[in-house]
Amino acid sequence: MTRENSFYGPLEDPAADAGHLDHPERVGFFTDTSVCIGCKACEVACKEWNLVPEDGFNLLGMSFDNTGMLGADSWRHVAFIEQPRRLGGQDAGVAGLPTGPSRIEETTEVVSAALRETERGGGELGTESVDLGFPSFELPGAGNGAEARTDFRWLMASDVCKHCTHAGCLDVCPTGALFRTEFGTVVVQEDICNGCGYCVSGCPYGVIDRREGDGRAWKCTLCYDRLRDGLEPACAKACPTDSIQFGPLAELRERAQERLEQLHADGVSEARLYGESPDDGVGGHGAVFLLLDEPEVYGLPPDPVVPTRDAGAMWRSAAVAASAFVVAALSAFLGRARP
Amino acid sequence: MNRREEPRSDTGAADTRARVFSRRGDDGGSERPVVPRAEFRSYYDRPVLKPPVWEWKIPAYLFTGGLSAGSAMLGAGADLTGRPGLRRAARVGALGSLVASMYLLVADLGRPERFLHMLRVAKPSSPMSVGTWILVAYGPGAALAGAAELVPPRLRATRPGRLLRWAARPAGLSAAAFAPGVASYTAVLLSHTAVPAWHEAHRQLPFVFTGSASASGGGFGMVFAPVAQAGPARRLGVVGATAELVASRLVDRRLGYAGQAYTTGRAHRLRRLSEYLTLAGAVGAASIARRSRVGAAASGLALLAGSALQRFGVFEAGVESTKDPRYVVVPQRERLEQTGRGSRQA
Known part of the structure; x- marks a missing residue:
């Protein structure tokens, strides 16, 4: 059954839209990145519980992020962003330097340039003692008030499948392997999926992927088995x-809004919510985020839209093209008398 | 002591004159950091999207599917207008490329043995499901009409042989009825994704693909049918090639930022080569193909190659647009700025 806004726009109850008559509340995540400490316990717990295979033991050179991005074998991914950041009117001395997300070759260039101007061209590194502040009589992290702020900040965020209200992967799945659960989440049935790969291109966030050697598509199930x-x-x-x-999504949205207001009141003006609005391109996420920078800094698309929004326009254009195809074929035979 | 008098540890190194990113004012501020456009930010330049998992088999199918559809149209027309040579070539071509399409589609699956799962559901929101059912409707007609042309002469008089030949016309007409769907749905298949270069081209792509299907169908007819009967094939080839060329140019120009995926790199080279071949094929079809068998075959092959390269070029553009996060971030950021939703906070 399809109703208004089944494919695009605000949709109150995606589970009912998918045909679940008597169903529990829609649930989801609220990921508050302002308190993420980058421990990756979520990544580990997810792998353990869902028996997700290893995704390669790599050192990616992206701060402490050695997972890279979400995929068939990574259903949680903790992003690490190192940002030199000026505070107030102070000059942090990084104005001429590359700022924003660090990239290894640029960092290297900057470091090597700076090294050349040091006393011994960097030769003293590792030969002189450096005061790390240990041992100390203070509690670790005791001085973490405003006085301890520096011009550097570290953003950490645990990314996950968004369980969209209008899920691109679900819309395009040709086998019905992807389905909307009674909890309003989106799950792949591994006994149905035939590995066509359409969902991989249908997802505007690059979440779902096909597993190497297995041939099927995998992603976060929001622990469907645990939910049940x-x-x-x-x-x-x-x-x-x-x-x-x-928790229940409605409650999480409220909680996210409260947290946002609290942070803004505390002067963290860069805090923003991501995926909380039912008016966005995917009808709102099942997994809402509070971010401290623009989404693209975390590797998230700033304004994603479910491809299904334009399905009507696509099929109309295809219908016109198909008609033109028929006219071309007819004119090829009728255009001139037989030779 | 002056440090300059000491021998440098990197004497002779190639990069001693390398650009130094120094503090503001040191060099008059003329040095710009290599961070490209300040407007664009990303997570370590990693892609936002997953590149399509499809390999060469899918663009190859786009070509064989289009060829099959174009040939089915020619076959039905030739049957109705009494051109047995063209009919035979076109029907066999439609069958052969249908078989190739089936192979390519099944082999591309991660679990080929589960290809029948496609038939579990009919799902209008999935162009692949719609396409599956279009092919299910198209396949039997094209297969039957093609098989009828392949019946060995000694079996023609037998009961099954006569039945098959009797069924060939309705079968061919049924294939022709579904052929426009086969030729055009593949454009929606690509557009109905988050892949920027494909999605943004959703208005133009169906015309590129049906044009390409007509050109390849016409080209195939020119190669394999006698010159005297291949008139419709030549005309279909010329019309299709023209449509393909025009629509392809519109893709280059109308797409905004995503258009760069088509006008740069490997996709650009493939599509440029496709344009040359298609143009040459069309010119040949309108001139030498009417007189000489060799000219017809050469022009037909040019059209076929042009059509195939077009499909590979379009495919490549899409893949490229998923690998560079700019294609995702820049247009979306612009959209946010325009609608005033993307207030950049401090």
């Missing part, structure tokens, strides 16, 4: 700072 047993998803359970919160 009344448990919270493994990642939320494992998160030590409650950066990942699980």
Whole structure:
């Protein structure tokens, strides 16, 4: 059954739209990146619970991020962003330097340039003692008030499948392997998926992928098995700072709004919500985020739109082209008398 | 002591004169950091999207599917207008490329043995499901008409042989009825994705693909049918090639930022070569192909190659646009700025 806004726009109840008559509340995540400490417990818990295979033991040179991005074998991904950041009117001395997300070759250039101007061209590194501040009589992190702020900040964010209200992957799946659960989440049935790969290109966030050697598509299930047993998803359970919160989506949206207002009141003006609005291109996420910079800095698309929005225009254009094709064929035979 | 008098540890190194990113004012501020456009930010330049998992088999199918559809139209027309040579070539071509299409589609699956799962559901929101059912409707007609042409002479008089030949006309007409769907749905298949270069081209791509299908169908007829009967094939080839060329140019120009995926790199080279071949094929079809068998075959092959390269070029552009996060971030950021939703906070 399709109703108004089944494919685009605000949709109150995606589970009912998918045909679940008597169903529990829609659930989801609220990931508050302002309290993420980058411990990756969510990544580990997810792998353990869902028996997700290893995704390669690589050193990617992207701060502490050695997972890279979400994929068939990474259903949670903690992003690490190192940002030199000027505070107030102070000059942090980085104006001429590359700022924003660090990239290894640029960092290298900057470092090597700076090294050449040091006393011994960098030769003293590793030969002289450096005061690390240890041992100390203070509690670790005791002086973390405003006086301890520097011109450097470290953003960490645990990314996950957004369980969109209008899910691109779900719309294009030709086998029905992807389905909308009674909880309003989006799950792949691995016994149905035939590995056509359409969902991989249908997702505007680059979340779902086909597993090498397995041939099927995999992604976060929001721990469908745990939900059915009344448990919270493994990642939320494992998160030590409650950066990942699980609950009914309506409540999470409220909580996200409150947290945003609190942060703004505290002067963290760069805090913003991502995916909380039912008016966005995918009808709102099932997994809402609070970010401290623009989404693209975290590797998220700034204004994603479900491809299905333009399905009507595409088919109309295809219909006109198909008609032109028929006219071309007819004119090829009728255009001139037989030779 | 002056440090300059000491021998440098990097004497002779190639990069001693390398550009130094120094503090503001040191060099008059003329040096710009290599961070490209300040407007564009990303996560370590990593792609936002997943590149399509499809390999060469899918663009190859786009070509064989289009060829099959174009040939089915020619076959039905030739049947109705009494051109047995063209009919035979076109029907066999439609069958052969249909078989190739089936192979390519099934082999591209991650789990080929599960290809029948496509038939579990009919899902209008999935162009691949729609396409599956279009092919299910198209296949039997094209297969039957093609098979009828391949019946060995000694079996023609037998009961099954006569039945098959009797069924060939309705079968061919049924194939022709579904052929426009086969030729055009593949454009929606590509456009109905988050791949920027494909999605943004959703208005033009169906015309590129049906044009390419007509050109290849016409080209195939020119290669394999006698010159005297291949008039419709030549005309279809010329019309298709023209449509393909015009639509392809519109793709280059109308897409905004995503258009760069088509006008740069490997996709650009493939499509430029495709344009030359298609143009040459069309000119040949309108001139030498009417007189000489060799000229017809050469022009037909040029049209076929042009059509195939077009499909590979379009495919390549899409893949490229997923690998560079700019194609995702820049247009979306612009959209946010325009609608005032993307207030850049401090």
